[in-house]
Structures are given as C-alpha cells and as structure tokens.
Amino acid sequence: MSDEPVTGVQSILPEGTQPTPMLPKGLKRVPSGVDQLATEHLILNVGPQHPSTHGVLHMLVELDGEEVIAAEADIGFLHRGIEKLAESRRYHQMGTILDRADYVSGFHTETAFALATEKLAEIEVPRKASWIRSLVMELNRCASHYVWLGPVGMDAGAMAPFLYLMREREMILDVLEAISGSRMMFNYVRPGGVVRDLPAGIDAPLRAWLAIADKYLGETEDLLGGNEIFRARMKGVGVIAPETALAFGMSGACLRSSGIDFDLRKARPYCAYGEIDFDVPLGTVGDAFDRYKVRVEEIHQSVRIVRQLLDGMPEGEHTSKVAKALRPPAGEVYAAVESPRGELGIHLISDGGPTPYRLRLRSPAYYNLGVADELLAGGLIADMIVSLGSLDIVLGEIDR
Amino acid sequence: MIEGTGWLKGFVITFRNMLRGPITVRYPEHKLTLPERSRWAVQQRLNDDGSPRCTACLICVKECPDDVLYIETSAAEGGGKHIDRYVYEIGACMMCGLCVEACPFSAIEMSHEYELATRHGGDLVRVLLQDVDAASPRRERKGEADA
Amino acid sequence: MSLFLAILLRFVGLVALLLVNGVVLIYMLRKVLARLHLRIGPNRTGPWGLLQTTADVAKLLTKEDLRATPTDRLLFNTAPYLVFVPAFMAYIPIALSPVLVAAHLDTGPLFVFAVLSMVPLGVVMAGWASNSKWSLIGGMRAAGLQIAYEVPLLLSALGPVMIAGSLDPLRIVAAQSGTWLGFIPRWFVLPQIVAFFIYAIASQAETQQTPFDMSEAESELICGFSNEYGGMRFGFLYLAEFSNMFIASAVGTLLFFGGWQLPWVATPLWLAPIVFIVKVYIGIYFMMWARGSLPRFRMDQLLGFAWKVLIPVSLVWVVLSGVVIRLVSR
Numbered sequence: 001m002s003d004e005p006v007t008g009v010q011s012i013l014p015e016g017t018q019p020t021p022m023l024p025k026g027l028k029r030v031p032s033g034v035d036q037l038a039t040e041h042l043i044l045n046v047g048p049q050h051p052s053t054h055g056v057l058h059m060l061v062e063l064d065g066e067e068v069i070a071a072e073a074d075i076g077f078l079h080r081g082i083e084k085l086a087e088s089r090r091y092h093q094m095g096t097i098l099d100r101a102d103y104v105s106g107f108h109t110e111t112a113f114a115l116a117t118e119k120l121a122e123i124e125v126p127r128k129a130s131w132i133r134s135l136v137m138e139l140n141r142c143a144s145h146y147v148w149l150g151p152v153g154m155d156a157g158a159m160a161p162f163l164y165l166m167r168e169r170e171m172i173l174d175v176l177e178a179i180s181g182s183r184m185m186f187n188y189v190r191p192g193g194v195v196r197d198l199p200a201g202i203d204a205p206l207r208a209w210l211a212i213a214d215k216y217l218g219e220t221e222d223l224l225g226g227n228e229i230f231r232a233r234m235k236g237v238g239v240i241a242p243e244t245a246l247a248f249g250m251s252g253a254c255l256r257s258s259g260i261d262f263d264l265r266k267a268r269p270y271c272a273y274g275e276i277d278f279d280v281p282l283g284t285v286g287d288a289f290d291r292y293k294v295r296v297e298e299i300h301q302s303v304r305i306v307r308q309l310l311d312g313m314p315e316g317e318h319t320s321k322v323a324k325a326l327r328p329p330a331g332e333v334y335a336a337v338e339s340p341r342g343e344l345g346i347h348l349i350s351d352g353g354p355t356p357y358r359l360r361l362r363s364p365a366y367y368n369l370g371v372a373d374e375l376l377a378g379g380l381i382a383d384m385i386v387s388l389g390s391l392d393i394v395l396g397e398i399d400r
Numbered sequence: 401m402i403e404g405t406g407w408l409k410g411f412v413i414t415f416r417n418m419l420r421g422p423i424t425v426r427y428p429e430h431k432l433t434l435p436e437r438s439r440w441a442v443q444q445r446l447n448d449d450g451s452p453r454c455t456a457c458l459i460c461v462k463e464c465p466d467d468v469l470y471i472e473t474s475a476a477e478g479g480g481k482h483i484d485r486y487v488y489e490i491g492a493c494m495m496c497g498l499c500v501e502a503c504p505f506s507a508i509e510m511s512h513e514y515e516l517a518t519r520h521g522g523d524l525v526r527v528l529l530q531d532v533d534a535a536s537p538r539r540e541r542k543g544e545a546d547a
Numbered sequence: 548m549s550l551f552l553a554i555l556l557r558f559v560g561l562v563a564l565l566l567v568n569g570v571v572l573i574y575m576l577r578k579v580l581a582r583l584h585l586r587i588g589p590n591r592t593g594p595w596g597l598l599q600t601t602a603d604v605a606k607l608l609t610k611e612d613l614r615a616t617p618t619d620r621l622l623f624n625t626a627p628y629l630v631f632v633p634a635f636m637a638y639i640p641i642a643l644s645p646v647l648v649a650a651h652l653d654t655g656p657l658f659v660f661a662v663l664s665m666v667p668l669g670v671v672m673a674g675w676a677s678n679s680k681w682s683l684i685g686g687m688r689a690a691g692l693q694i695a696y697e698v699p700l701l702l703s704a705l706g707p708v709m710i711a712g713s714l715d716p717l718r719i720v721a722a723q724s725g726t727w728l729g730f731i732p733r734w735f736v737l738p739q740i741v742a743f744f745i746y747a748i749a750s751q752a753e754t755q756q757t758p759f760d761m762s763e764a765e766s767e768l769i770c771g772f773s774n775e776y777g778g779m780r781f782g783f784l785y786l787a788e789f790s791n792m793f794i795a796s797a798v799g800t801l802l803f804f805g806g807w808q809l810p811w812v813a814t815p816l817w818l819a820p821i822v823f824i825v826k827v828y829i830g831i832y833f834m835m836w837a838r839g840s841l842p843r844f845r846m847d848q849l850l851g852f853a854w855k856v857l858i859p860v861s862l863v864w865v866v867l868s869g870v871v872i873r874l875v876s877r
Binding site: 097187 | 406407410413414416417434435436437438439463465494495496497498501502510
C-alpha cells in the first residue's frame with residue numbers, strides 16, 4: 001500500500017477489505033464517499049415500516065448530515081402475484097383481485113379491465129352503464145385524492161387536515177358502499193356493464209356530499225396551501241422537469257403538474273367523459289406544491305363532473321347480456337383509464353379460453369415512483385419525505 | 401387575503417372544527433346502519449318452515465374464486481340430494497358476493513354480520529347446513545316465481 | 548417546623564405538582580386534539596376517559612425495562628434523568644401565589660431558563676447513546692433547535708423585566724397590578740406585545756411542539772431521540788416534555804399576564820393559585836391549539852427563522868423598549 005492517505009469508501013471499510021466491485025455506481029449499499037470534513041456518510045433504511053413511506057416501501061438513503069446524497073427505492077414488499085393470479089380467474093371474477101391492486105381506487109382498475117374485455121369480446125355497453133362507471137370512478141378519484149391530500153399534510157406535520165378529509169371521504173365511501181356493497185373492494189364493474197343498477201335513494205347522500213365538498217375542501221386548502229409554513233415546505237421541492245417526467249413515463253397529476261397536458265379522459269375519452277364538461281388543471285413548475293394544487297383542483301373538477309353525471313343520468317339497462325362463462329376470441333388488446341395516479345392500463349391477451357392468457361397491469365404509480373432516485377437526491381430528509389409523498393404512490397399497485 | 405396571515409386563518413378553521421363536534425361514534429354502544437347492499441358473511445336463506453332453499457347444485461362452490469365453500473352430499477332416501485354438510489370457511493372469505501350472484505335459487509345471501517373477530521380458530525370455519533335434505537330444484541324455481 | 552421537614556414538604560409538593568400536571572396535561576392534549584380532529588378522544592377508562600393517563604402511567608411503570616445491546620449503557624440510562632431533572636428544577640421558582648412558592652429566588656425567570664438550557668444535553672445524550680441513526684439525527688436536531696431558540700426566549704423575557712426593574716417573580720407580578728386609564732389591566736402583554744409573540748414562538752420551540760417538533764418529527768424521524776426508549780424511561784422523557792409546557796406557560800403568565808392577579812379587582816390570597824393555574828392552562832390550551840393547526844417547519848427554515856428573524860427582532864425590541872422605558876420613567 002502506498003503512503004497516500006486512504007480516502008473514500010476505503011477509509012470506512014475494515015482494513016484489508018476492498019469495496020465489492022460488483023456494486024454498480026450509485027448503488028448505495030455502502031457509503032459512496034466522505035466529504036472534505038472527513039465525516040462519514042450515513043446509510044439510512046427508510047421503511048418498510050416507516051410512517052411516511054405510504055405503505056411498505058423501502059428507501060435506501062445516503063445521508064451527509066441531514067442532506068440526502070442519494071436515494072433508491074426498493075419495492076416488492078406487497079407483491080401478491082396479481083398478474084399471475086389473473087391467469088387463473090374467469091373474466092367476471094377478475095374484479096376481486098384487481099380491486100386489491102390499487103386499493104384506494106378500485107373502480108379504475110375494474111373499469112380498465114372491463115373496457116379491455118369489452119374491446120376483446122366486442123361487447124356493447126349500455127349508455128347507463130357507462131355513466132354509472134364514470135360516476136363511481138369520479139367519486140373514487142375524490143376519495144383517492146382525499147386520502148392523498150391528508151397524508152401529504154401529515155408528511156409536512158399537519159395532522160388536522162387528514163382527519164377533516166377523512167370526514168368527506170367517509171361520505172363518499174358510504175355512497176360507494178351503498179352502490180356496490182363494499183367500501184373499497186367493490187367488485188362492481190363487470191365486462192358488459194355493472195352488477196346492479198344504482199340503488200334507490202342514492203341521490204340524497206350524494207347531493208349531501210356535493211353540497212359540502214367544495215366548501216370543506218376550501219377549508220383544507222386554507223389549512224394547507226394557505227399556510228405559509230406548508231408553502232415553504234412544498235415550493236421548489238421535488239421539481240420534475242417536463243422532459244424528466246416524459247422520460248420516466250410518468251402520467252397523471254405528476255405529469256400534468258410539470259405542465260404537460262395529457263389526461264386520458266380528454267385525450268381518449270371513454271365511458272361518459274366525451275359528453276361531460278370539465279377542465280384539466282395544469283401546473284407550471286413541477287414542484288411538490290404544483291402537484292398539490294393540481295390534485296386539489298382535480299377534486300373540484302370531479303365534483304363538477306359528478307354533478308353533471310347525476311343530473312344527466314340516463315335511463316335504461318345497467319348491463320348488457322354477457323355470458324357468465326365468457327370466452328373472448330383469441331387476441332390482444334390494451335385499454336387504459338385515467339386513474340387518480342395516471343394512466344392505468346390493462347394489456348390483455350386471450351387464447352380463446354375462459355381465463356386470460358396473460359394480463360398485464362400498467363400501474364401508473366410504478367412509473368411515477370421510478371423518478372424517485374432522481375428526485376430525492378439533493379434535498380434534506382424533510383424534503384425527501386414531502387417529495388415522496390407528493391408522488392402519490394400506492395404500493396399495492398406498484399408491487400401488484 | 402393579506403400575505404402572511406394564512407396561518408391565522410388556519411387557527412380559525414381548526415377552532416370552527418372544534419365546535420362542530422365529533423364525527424366518530426362510540427362503537428359497541430352506537431352502531432351505524434349498513435346500506436342494504438353491504439356484503440358481509442355469507443348465510444343461508446331458509447324457507448318459512450325452516451327447510452333450506454339450497455339444492456346442492458354446487459354452482460356457488462365452483463364460482464368462489466377462493467374456494468371457501470364446500471358441500472358434501474349424498475343420495476337422499478326419497479330421491480334427490482341430501483346435504484351432509486355445507487361448509488363455509490369464513491376465515492378465507494373476501495366477501496366478494498360472487499356466490500350469491502351466481503346462486504340460481506337465492507338460497508344464500510350476504511348478511512350484515514360484520515363483527516367477525518373471534519378468539520377461536522374453529523370459528524373461522526362454519527357449517528351452514530348439516531344433515532338436511534336439499535330442496536328440489538323444480539320446487540325452488542317455482543317458489544321464486546311466486547315471490 | 549424543622550428546616551428538614553420544610554424542605555421535604557416543598558419537595559413532595561413540587562413532585563406532586565409535576566406529576567399531576569403531567570397526567571392532566573396528557574389527558575388534556577388528547578381531548579383538545581381529539582376535538583380539533585372531530586374525534587371523541589379517550590372515553591373508555593373511567594368517566595369520560597379521565598383515568599386513561601393514570602392507566603398509561605401504570606402501564607409504563609410495569610413495562611419490561613428494555614435496552615438494546617448496542618446502546619451505550621451508562622449514557623442510555625442517565626439521559627432520561629438528565630432531561631427530567633432540569634424540567635423538575637424549573638418548577639422551583641414558579642410562584643403560584645405571593646406565598647406559595649418552593650423557593651423564593653430573586654432571579655426567577657433567569658433560573659428557569661438556565662436549568663432548561665441543560666435539557667438539550669440530555670436529549671443529545673439520549674440520541675447518541677441509543678446507537679440508532681434516527682435517534683442520532685433527532686438528538687442533533689433538538690440541540691440545534693434549542694440553542695437557536697433559547698436566545699430569543701431570553702431576550703423576549705427582558706422587556707417585562709426591564710419594566711418591572713427586577714428579576715424577582717413577586718416584584719414582576721406586583722408591577723402588573725392596577726390598571727392603565729382605569730380599565731386596561733396593567734399586564735405587560737400590552738406594552739410588550741412583540742416580546743410576547745417572540746416568547747410564544749420561542750417557547751413553542753423550547754417545548755418541542757408543532758411547528759417546531761423537529762426532534763421527533765414523526766413523519767420523518769418516527770420518534771426522534773426517544774425512539775429506542777420504552778417503559779418508564781420513555782415516561783420520563785415524555786413527562787419532561789409536558790412539564791416544560793407547564794413551565795413555559797407559567798413563566799409566560801408571570802411575565803406577561805399578571806401572574807396570579809385577577810384583572811380590575813384585588814385577588815384574595817386563597818384565590819391566587821387557582822387564578823394562576825387557570826391562566827397557565829389557558830396558555831397551554833393555545834399551545835395545543837397551535838400544535839393542531841400548523842404544519843412543521845423544515846430544519847434549515849427553522850434555524851434561519853430563529854437567527855435571521857427572531858433574534859434581530861428581539862434585539863431591536865429590547866433596545867426600543869429600553870429607550871421608551873427610560874423616557875417614560877423620567
């Protein structure tokens with residue numbers, strides 16, 4: 001060994017050992033270096049049992065003091081093999097597992113699958129079924145955004161908005177339970193339509209929610225976005241440039257907050273969205289605050305959509321006649337919906353049998369989380385938590 | 401709004417909410433009513449005379465994605481089927497309601513029994529019917545039409 | 548009464564005050580936050596859940612005393628006491644009434660701030676000895692925070708002290724009796740409104756509550772420096788935090804809100820402690836309200852706010868009020 005002072009990784013490894021050459025650059029199992037003050041970098045395991053990883057996400061974070069030098073998302077703790085299980089389920093049974101993929105907005109996955117199957121088997125969907133689907137999807141979008149907005153406030157240290165948003169979410173879940181029979185695992189949208197018609201008397205609780213939704217959300221906006229501390233925490237944090245967003249295949253509010261106008265409801269209208277009037281909010285900077293603003297505005301727009309859907313709900317059948325043992329012809333289709341997290345696609349391959357040959361779920365949060373490694377480095381621990389929260393990840397959907 | 405007073409407004413809002421009172425209920429004393437379609441534990445629907453409507457056609461057994469239903473049958477004395485046991489493994493049930501949807505005789509339904517926690521593993525497997533003659537499919541269909 | 552007995556009596560009195568405060572404050576925090584969160588809060592143990600904290604104390608006391616092997620035994624075991632003892636000592640000069648005080652110190656508020664400045668030492672020790680990265684970061688944050696906010700805290704207390712011309716709690720309170728213009732209570736909060744706000748902010752930071760709960764920012768550091776603690780050791784850390792809340796509010800009451808005196812009317816001696824406690828609890832209610840209403844600062848913003856805003860403002864305010872007091876008293 002030469003007389004040169006030992007620096008870098010060498011200085012903290014036991015004498016005589018070499019850093020494992022197998023480690024690719026940027027993988028943070030060992031500290032990548034020491035700074036000029038010769039202080040050791042810290043490797044911190046954030047999660048999978050951490051209050052702010054929004055599920056069972058594991059983050060490997062390299063810290064210099066409080067500053068995040070590098071971060072890496074480690075997923076897979078909630079893998080249940082949904083795509084493989086789908087290969088042994090008949091088409092009308094699929095809702096039971098797809099609900100469990102994105103467990104905060106099950107209707108979107110269910111509808112995406114129904115749309116794919118209908119495309120494959122060339123099933124005509126009654127107009128009313130489409131409208132009911134849109135209705136429940138928009139309600140579900142609000143519920144999902146509520147349960148994003150609350151925890152993001154908690155990430156920033158504000159506990160109260162979370163509970164206030166739960167109040168509104170509870171109203172929506174009650175409605176969804178009255179419609180579908182379950183609060184989250186709906187199993188309601190099927191190829192050909194929906195299982196049952198809207199129940200009688202669903203109008204009243206829905207209108208009750210519509211009456212307070214904008215007002216109460218406004219209160220939450222004052223509590224979070226109107227608060228100077230919250231703004232200081234969110235502004236300029238976790239900036240995603242439009243090019244980065246596109247390069248990582250991001251979609252949904254994360255993409256729109258970077259200023260790119262892409263919403264499947266407008267770009268490729270499905271269900272009732274072609275007949276509905278609504279705006280797609282866009283961000284300018286692409287920071288965490290923009291993502292907050294875009295999502296809050298999306299709730300306001302969803303309220304608008306629900307109001308229109310409710311007023312114009314057509315009469316008619318809620319489903320078309322579909323064989324129980326559906327055997328779509330052999331073929332391959334892709335159908336996508338705009339879930340609260342982005343483009344949720346189902347790629348379905350059939351070999352003509354009673355179960356799909358292959359089902360692939362394009363889960364938007366998986367692509368949105370991909371940007372984490374880029375996004376989190378350079379901030380403080382507190383920034384990391386807020387940026388990660390602002391992506392709106394749902395681990396059930398990421399790990400599948 | 402004057403810049404820099406946003407946090408004060410927050411105080412006003414939280415105070416307003418303090419006056420609104422709790423939205424939670426004290427659970428075992430107060431219970432919320434479930435919507436009519438709520439899906440909880442599967443239960444048998446019986447005729448007025450207490451005989452089952454189940455014809456042991458096994459459609460529900462085949463329909464269940466998680467295989468939580470199990471029916472043992474034998475030949476009944478006067479012809480037809482005899483249900484030895486109708487077993488429901490509630491511990492593995494996800495309450496999707498596919499069995500109830502599939503049943504052509506409306507012999508089972510999703511109950512509103514949601515307090516399902518138990519201390520005994522044995523409670524997780526329920527025997528819904530035991531040692532009874534299955535209903536005749538023809539009679540049951542007719543009963544449906546009358547109703 | 549012998550001297551020994553007198554000391555013992557005072558000691559027991561202080562411990563009782565601290566413990567009862569801890570129990571009441573934890574219950575109060577839960578109930579206040581529950582109301583704020585549209586919840587009911589504790590409601591099972593005893594009527595209205597009143598015995599909930601008592602049950603918690605019993606649980607903490609009987610819990611197995613766990614210490615992870617890689618922790619530093621000596622430091623780990625001492626740290627909770629190093630946090631708790633200053634919090635306890637800070638009660639000594641708090642005068643509940645002209646006569647009800649453990650020890651009459653001429654330098655009351657100064658003594659309180661001095662002993663409380665020892666708390667970060669215990670916190671850093673707890674963070675370091677835990678041998679956990681989360682605890683370490685939490686401990687370091689707490690130290691940085693408390694050092695930064697002690698300065699404005701002390702400076703903000705200077706205003707009332709200058710008006711009263713004394714550090715003696717009794718004389719500070721006495722100087723606040725009577726009224727201005729016949730109807731405004733002569734409380735120092737009015738002439739010293741800026742100092743009061745600085746005091747309120749800095750004491751919220753001293754007691755480590757949102758928006759300054761850096762050391763145990765639960766969404767970031769899970770539980771901060773007390774991560775590895777369980778049982779009664781955790782109980783001590785927790786109790787110290789709540790007793791600090793009481794101290795902060797009590798000193799604030801003494802300095803800015805006329806201590807044990809009722810406005811406009813003379814306060815009978817027997818009523819004085821009750822008035823004082825009620826005032827303190829109103830102050831604590833406001834602290835809890837702030838805790839429920841505000842998000843948390845980021846560490847660098849927090850330090851920047853202390854060094855770049857609070858300290859310059861309080862320095863200027865001290866000079867200003869010094870000049871004005873001099874002019875008025877002439």
